[in-house]
Amino acid sequence: MGAVRITAADGQAVTVTSMTDTVPAWATRYFGGWWSAEPATEIDGPTVSADLDEAELLALADVVEQSDAESVEYAGAELLVVRDGGLVTAVQEDRSLAYRWDEDWRLLRIVGTDETDIAAAAARLARELIRAQLLADGWAILHASAVTDADGATILTLGDKGTGKTTTSLTLARAGWQLLANDRIFARVDEHDLVRVLPWPSAAAYGFGLLEAHDLFEVVRTRLAAGEEMHPTQHQKVTDALLAGRREPLWKANGKGELKPQLWPDQLTSWLSMPLATEGHALGILYPQITAGTEPRLTESSRGVQPGDFFDETTEDRYPDIFGLLPAPGDHTDLRENLDTLPHQGLVMSHDPAANARVLEQAVARLDV
Template identity: 40%
Template sequence: MTAGQQTITIRSTTPTVTDWSTTYFGPFWKTSPAPHTSVGHGPLVTALDGDHRAPATIAHAHHAVFAREPIGYTRHPDHTVTAHTLTSPVIAFHYTPDNQHLQISSQEGPQATAARPGRPTPLATAATRFAREMMRARLIKDGWVLLHASAAVLPGGQTVLALGDSGAGKTTTALTLAAAGAALLANDCCFARPNPTGSLDLLPWPAAATVGLGLLHALHLADSARRHLKAGEPPHPTQDQRVTAALTTGRTGAVRSASGRELKAHIWPEQLTRWFGLPLATTSAPARVNDDRSTHVTADVFVTSSKERYPDLFGVTDGHHTGTPRARDEVLQILNRLPRRAVDLTYDQAANRRLLTTLTPALASVQAAEQ
């Protein structure tokens, strides 16, 4: 797979791994078959499944939670790293930094695929997640930083970035613009890098979208989700069963946990197009720099360890998990030179759509032409 001119090769003894990687990354990053005689350029992820001996599990000195999965790991004097999940089925990892090779192994066997029709096996999920982390490391070393932002590309190439903390409305903004004719680049996080023209290049960060039931209904997307679920398609594995039940039965109200937190639908990247027909973008750059400083962007926009569900277990980013200090400073300066607006969105999606299209002339002109 290739993103921002960086390439990572994924190899496996089972097609369920490489097929899922293509499905997951394909909507946003370029994926293509790799020749069997070469590992390609850049890091290599090898996923082994079936009739082999998985590395023995040991008592590791360090523990972390990676995407809600408890993992034990050890960094050895030769800089290699071994790790394994602390739940069943056990998935083992061995990372060799000298050749940037991560081997992931499991003894799921063919029965795992049969038991999870339409869903990735744990081995496929692990390979995808860690391959994405290795791509993150490559992009960061190439000057990219990871923003906590959604992005939608307007007709003509201009891009709207929605910045803010969790729950501020980033996903609402991006999906509302996409439903109005823009191309969705990112629903929660995206990469940014200064370019020689003084603007920013952007790349998507493939990840599942978390969307409230109210927003799905307001954007007229819930009916499509219900049809696919009732046809037998499995929900995202981290989606709460109460959300799945509400989608299947057509419930429109918010679903909340015992603590009052809203539980949202989890949508894989490929489902954004296959289920909802939303156009996706693979790269973009804002068109111009402007000195209008209506709002000031701070370093809070960068993804930090406190927001991070994917800790750097293998040390592949040399301590710069979200970007180098220089790259972060340059991106922050450019963000504060771009035109910015602070908006308050409501539960009235028609009003949200009118406001956002008014603030984006390229999209407003398309809407007027369609009418």
């Protein structure tokens, strides 16, 4: 049996075990760049146990079928859930996956018939178990991108969807900053009234246009064509377009969003030459806005930190907390007030990466980080 211990910067941890090498290897690759991922010699605390086991899958499916199950959309597919005190059993027939969470033993069992599906589910729920510990310890999750310097000084980028958080982090990371997060971060005020930040490990999604603008489309296409694999959540249409050299954006069937290339965290460094940061302390905030065809420039911004910048289980739509792992939402007034005291700068960016880089250099200088 293989086992890997995943540990966040403050010591919150979960152990992932499996008789299948793919599962701990996936967890190590997924978390190792941002959190610690080390072979585990003993199991202590919350555990995710994931295996190929059709017999156990059928047995858990039978438990659900014999009960009054609740139907929930989870990871883009229907999931049937049965709750019995501290025991939660769930089945996704479309994915041939079954789950059982035992609160008393702090054990989450995952079984199925496909190694990739099992490994992906194990990593996702290992992250949820660490997330639960971080939230219980007073951390909050922000919709933000973040980059740090070598000393951990961190620039946060806040804004609504489509305002340029990912563009900002990619541009700054390409300019020598370390990437801490593209879309979400953990944040908490420490005993010195500094806002500490930790990464939210995840695959990275970059649109065709953004990759092309930064001369990275051909880098990704060449690595893929040479036989290296991208993150398995990447849609086959994206893979086909990359291999064919087609740069036009692809859209989801429901029209809600772009289908984007998906990179493993380690590929951000090995493919795109962007080093990753494991933690930092926030010293300034950028509020960007992307406007095509305009001249990038600094602006005055009175936006400030808004309630919608905070992320909790009530705003999660793709991965709802079906196992009851997360604590009740906390009061993050102190964090919001501390963030609002940080130097901030508004800016307008275009689709010109060189011009964006120049205005971002000016914005960072204004923050005096």
